[in-house]
Amino acid sequence: MNNLLTRRKLITASAIGAGSLLSGCDSLSRSPAFQNILGSAENANFLVQRALGDRLELASEYSIKDLSPKFRANGTRDPGTADYTASAAQGFADWQLRLTGLFGKPQNFSLAALLSMPQRTQITRHDCVEGWSAIGQWTGVPLKLLLDLAQLQDKAKFLVFHCADRLGGRPYYESIDLLDAFHPQTIMAHRLNGEAVPIENGAPLRLRVERQLGYKHAKYVTGIEAVATLDNIGSGKGGYWEDVANYEWYAGI
Amino acid sequence: MTDTPERKALRHRLTTRLWHWINALCLLVLLMSGLTIFNAHPRLYWGEYGANGDYAWAAVGSSQTLGYVRLGETKVETTGFIGNWRDSEGEIQTWAFPGWATIPSYYSLADGRRWHFFFAWIFSIGLAFFMIRSLFNRHVQNDLHINRSEWRPSHILRDIKNHLRLRFHDDGGVNIYNILQKLSYIGVIFILLPLMIFTGLAMSPAMDANWPWLTDIFGGRQSARSVHFIGMFLLVLFFIVHMITLLLAGPFKQTWAMITGGERKESGHE
Structure with a gap:
């Protein structure tokens, strides 16, 4: 009898438990305080992943035979604005990359100017936060060269990448810290697999920041802003997806 | 004893x-x-890369009327459970795994x-x-x-x-x-x-x-x-x-x- 009661209680309790576990997790997911606790794992990931390697360790590079047959496009496939479409029609001849903010010599680079600079070509694996990967060959200007030309100031702690595309009415943007900014594989890419970057993959200029997930690789880049803090950009979390959907600013995993 | x-x-x-x-x-x-x-x-691949255009050895298929799991060339219909299921409001959802199995449930x-x-x-x-x-x-x-x-x-x-x-x-x-x-x-x-x-x-x-x-x-x-x-x-x-x-x-x-x-x-x- 005693046993039966316990048994019945246990079954009832576990049924209630299973139900409340699910709704409990949902309300916890919606609680800002609990989000902060869960989000603390991001700091741990950031600190440990940065500590584990030489801080300028290169991401794996591959050979031509490893290329994905088709490099998948995701997110915005065409910004579709009047300005962008007009620029695309003339092969982005008028495209300007504006370096603003905490630079000693803020300046604009035309696509032609970027093409005349030293280039880096790398075959790397693009890892999307969704889980898929694509291997592509990217050619572009090492970001470090641009930062040196524009004389990045000591006060600057982050670079914000402003983009020509909008998602849900908000402009896309992303940001990285200086360790990634000066990383040898961090380039402003204008060629994919030997051809001009296709519109769906971010024409004419796309950031490659190889040790992070795909959403950090801003497409359609129009400007690089050097800032001391990310607080005043967008909603302050350092990127479009970070602002609208709790994605982590550090996307090393 | x-x-x-x-x-x-x-x-x-x-x-x-x-x-x-x-x-x-x-x-x-x-x-x-x-x-x-x-x-x-909801697709799984072998090797370094794998995206929608590449061959997946396992994948979940979804539509408004059908859900299935494909392993190699074998398809198993899973409507009601995987790929096509009803949420607590009775709406059809086409995410692979159903809300009761995921955290968060949405x-x-x-x-x-x-x-x-x-x-x-x-x-x-x-x-x-x-x-x-x-x-x-x-x-x-x-x-x-x-x-x-x-x-x-x-x-x-x-x-x-x-x-x-x-x-x-x-x-x-x-x-x-x-x-x-x-x-x-x-x-x-x-x-x-x-x-x-x-x-x-x-x-x-x-x-x-x-x-x-x-x-x-x-x-x-x-x-x-x-x-x-x-x-x-x-x-x-x-x-x-x-x-x-x-x-x-x-x-x-x-x-x-x-x-x-x-x-x-x-x-x-x-």
């Missing part, structure tokens, strides 16, 4: 019990939040990742702590170590037969685990659980820069993702067998023992 009062050693040490329940909670959250992450791209890759990584840390630290502690308190050497006589095929065969006859024994009270238990616990604790951590890390682009060999061991990032998923499947399988043997061996007594420690000497079936 005989209870020897002078032998009151606990069946499960405090470390084992604490870890067992923390680990159970972690694995449940990791499973369910992992399914949320899987829902973002689709949010960002939230699923937060849950997953937070509990991955607790799980990993807990596992490392348990492994080290179990070596120092000789849980591994005394209870999980398989001695030469247990490796004899006749012994293993006898234990398999005993299991098939649903006779679960504790080897006369000297060993608290029989050979099949030892093999499955060792396999899960020292192989499968670490494999989950390492295949998880192998999917990280930052870890690929830090430890490129890790991704290579598994044959590429997409292979690591597939192995991570298969490992999850094996853990679920372990859980099912764990529950069946628990039910057959006396669920209340066994569960109580894992909470309070129980007694080392089995007093037979109630």
Whole structure:
């Protein structure tokens, strides 16, 4: 009898438990305080992943035979604005990359100017936060060269990448810290697999920041802003997806 | 039947019990939040790369009328469960795994990742702590170590037969685990659980820069993702067998023992 009661209680309790576990997790997911606790794992990931390697360790590079047959496009496939479409029609001849903010010599680079600079070509694996990967060959200007030309100031702690595309009415943007900014594989890419970057993959200029997930690789880049803090950009979390959907600013995993 | 009062050693040490329940909670959250992450791209590949245009060895198919799982060339319809299911409001959803199996129950890759990584840390630290502690308190050497006589095929065969006859024994009270238990616990604790951590890390682009060999061991990032998923499947399988043997061996007594420690000497079936 005693046993039966316990048994019945246990079954009832576990049924209630299973139900409340699910709704409990949902309300916890919606609680800002609990989000902060869960989000603390991001700091741990950031600190440990940065500590584990030489801080300028290169991401794996591959050979031509490893290329994905088709490099998948995701997110915005065409910004579709009047300005962008007009620029695309003339092969982005008028495209300007504006370096603003905490630079000693803020300046604009035309696509032609970027093409005349030293280039880096790398075959790397693009890892999307969704889980898929694509291997592509990217050619572009090492970001470090641009930062040196524009004389990045000591006060600057982050670079914000402003983009020509909008998602849900908000402009896309992303940001990285200086360790990634000066990383040898961090380039402003204008060629994919030997051809001009296709519109769906971010024409004419796309950031490659190889040790992070795909959403950090801003497409359609129009400007690089050097800032001391990310607080005043967008909603302050350092990127479009970070602002609208709790994605982590550090996307090393 | 005989209870020897002078032998009151606990069946499960405090470390084992604490870890067992923390680990159970972690694995449940990791499973369910992992399914949320899987829902973002319900396709599995071998090799370094793999995206929608590439061949997936396993994939979930979805439409407004049909859900199916494809393994190689074999399609199994799963309408109502995977790929096409109704949420609590009765609306048809076409995410791969249904809301009752995911954390959160609504689709949010960002939230699923937060849950997953937070509990991955607790799980990993807990596992490392348990492994080290179990070596120092000789849980591994005394209870999980398989001695030469247990490796004899006749012994293993006898234990398999005993299991098939649903006779679960504790080897006369000297060993608290029989050979099949030892093999499955060792396999899960020292192989499968670490494999989950390492295949998880192998999917990280930052870890690929830090430890490129890790991704290579598994044959590429997409292979690591597939192995991570298969490992999850094996853990679920372990859980099912764990529950069946628990039910057959006396669920209340066994569960109580894992909470309070129980007694080392089995007093037979109630």
